[in-house]
Amino acid sequence: MTYLALTDADREAMLEAIGVSSVDELFRDIPKSLRLDRPLDLEPALSEQELVEHLSALAAKNVSVSRELSFLGAGMYDHYVPALVDAMLARGEFLTAYTPYQPEMSQGVLQGIFEYQTVICELTGMDVSNASGYDGTTVAADACYVAKHVTGRTKVVLAETLNPQTRQVVKTYAPGFGLEVVEVPHRDGVTDPDEFRQAAADAACVIFQQPNFFGCLEPAPELAAAANDAEALAVAHVDPLSLGVLEAPGAYGCAIAIGEGQGAGNYLSYGGPHYGFLAARQDFIRRMPGRIIGETTDLDGERGFVLTLQTREQHIRREKATHNMTTNQTLLALAGLIYLSWLGPQGLREVGETCMGLGAYAKEQLGLQPVFPEQTTFKEFAIRVGQNGPDVIRAARERGVHPGYALGRDYEGLDDALLVCVTEKRSPADIDRLAAVLEEVAAA
């Protein structure tokens, strides 16, 4: 099956108009020695029906959260995605448009992203948001790059309670950016503001996560203050679905707020595509990475929207650009806007409260030792399961339940710990089942 349209008669007429006798002749500028003299070694073409059958067979080899009761989180969350999001994203105009370089053709998507930027600023308490970044890890590297240029400093400080993958991505980018990365260890599951203050001296920025990777609530205002005391940019990595109940980073002095948008309107999809968000105080508007949509007027004075502040960008500034980003995650960000418009402020608060309530219920029902008993948690919490984490996961999965993420993968001394996540999609009955399965596994 192909998606081509030309008939044999079309081809003939076209070759004649060009003045060549064959399609091969069109490639005469490619040296003969570089032309592939055999067909590509690929499997034969499939019809549409065969394609669906083949991909369905592959999909059936996976055990998704729709087949297994799952308490996995650790950065990707199984929140409910309303039908409205699927329906709107299936509109071909949104799906099949390119970047809105020609604004008169693209007012719909431009206005949508302007509204997305507004919603992100409202959630985070910031003044300016870009049109999205790749995901929750790369926006952290982006924030470091902004901070380096704003402060002229070359050290970045990461709380150890920041998602390990986010830290890994920052470390990958750091050598090219000319940055040194320093990590601050956690104390009983959270970051100590005094240690953070010391590390922040001479730093371009500090990044902490709220709620942190363990699900614990950090003393975020104190961490931001510690950064501000050292004149380092305070960067908060936040869960958008916590921001109906938790304070906005802008309200406690952060310079930049970043995060992973997946939980707000995107499916799990094995890790992508999703959207990362990056919002900042007004001061940094001309250092922002990526696309930004701005309001303007047309020749009649009517309101309209365009890509703006483009003199920051690679296509104008080339080697002097603030970033090389071109493609972003517009469609996924649009899904985020649609989801948050469905949710509304009340819905956002209710989802946050529901997750927290279920989390507290789960901690109690499981009756296992919390790793960080002193801390308040949001929708995730760490527990000791008395045996090696991966063994418990294997045994529980044999009983149809995925109990959570093995923290020993990333942290020393936590080989017997699991990170359990409850979203509003896990009912109290689901949690009771997890408790029963973990009890069974412990007894086995």
Added chain:
Amino acid sequence: MKLIFEKSQPGRRASSIPAYDVPKADVPEALRRERAPRLPELSEPEVVRHFTALADRTFGVDTGFYPLGSCTMKHNPRVNERVVMLPGFRDLHPHQEEEGSQGTLELMWRLQEILAEVAGLDAVSLQPAAGSQGELTGLMLMRAYFADRGEGEQRTTVITADTAHGTNPASVTMSGYQLKKVETDERGNLDLDDLRAKVDESTAGLMLTNPSTLGLFDEHIEEVAEIFHDAGALLYYDGANLNAVCGISRPGDMGFDIIHYNLHKTFSQPHGGGGPGGGPVAVRDTLEPFLPVPAVVREGDVLRLDYDRPKSIGKVRGFCGPFGVFVRSYAFIRAYGPGLRAMSEVAVLNANYMLARLRDVYELPFDRLCMHEFVLSGRQLKREHGVSALDVAKRLMDYGFHPPTIYFPLIVPEALMIEPTETEPKETLDAFVEAMRSIAREAAKDPALVKDSPHSRPVRRLDEVKAAKRAIVKFGFEEHPDLSGRPAEGEALEAQKGA
């Protein structure tokens, strides 16, 4: 049209959340949210109508012809949207154990094998989220490769062409390299003399698009590769124009050591108004140890994720990359099979046909057959009638077409860069050609008609200077500024639009 916030009514809502019988948990006061975010408050039917109206004001490939050069706006098959929504893909958690994600790992492994074959290279990482991230990844691979050979300090420079996409020089800077630019010769190839003078022991590599952004295949690519390899440097292939050569000529055979693919161009991931995309990289075996982790590997019938790569540059993105993009691109490729060659052949045929039918009306800066796209100059219209490439682009909207890329590449004045792709019927190509010819006539007879266009869109030309000066980048709620004054003074921004 109103913004969604202007339709909002306090107390209205679309959502319903399950009400479980569990006690409420308290947020410590110091961390509790004080003022609720002003999210929209609408009923579900209102939300549906709002986004339907936004879709109505957006133009996609589904709406009509979209010959945006270098962006490869081909048809996005609907079956790909169906398979990406299979619950086994859509609802799979990325931390699921390997035993529970064999289907996903197999799909990624198969896609890696296919991409390696198309590029003629040895190993693939699917992780980068977009072409520009693929570029950064490729440059990080260069850095790691030279550091490993003890040449890290010595190799400080990366060379790009003067026709390069803006991402190339931006990526060079972001990855900590110095930039050198090489000029284009009178045939549209890299200027070999200029190149020889700029390549030395400090050169880490070349970044090149081939065919170039002029839509021309570099006739001396073998010599170019030799110059770099003789100097111990590497060649990086910007895959933005790979749609011209699938199954016809392979970057690895041309001498390139690293390539990124744009899955949202060549392999039909819908671009969603700006993203998502996918920017996998492929490398020669000498560079494989440095690829991002985890690698997807096959051991007998079992697939797994390999993190044990001590020389790896690390991670450039979360998890294994944008998996949903892989599903669509894999499905697209499997529909063609080895017929991918026909895809590229028709893309090149379509472009040459349009070029043949337009070259007597618009100037052709390099008189050669083109590959999958071509660049015309509107210089003559500008000089004789004061009608710019921007005016031609805006007028095309009135004929129902999305404009081509304009003002790029930078070395062609009043550039119009046209890429039809392979999926358009001849009738559409003819209609676009007729529109371009008609606009050239209008420019001579009634230039004001062209300069005032578009006349058929929801808005007239928008004031980009005012947007940049005022920088209103979010809704102001109660403090909304009045922008209704006269359009800002100053030259219109002749920024490139597209590519």
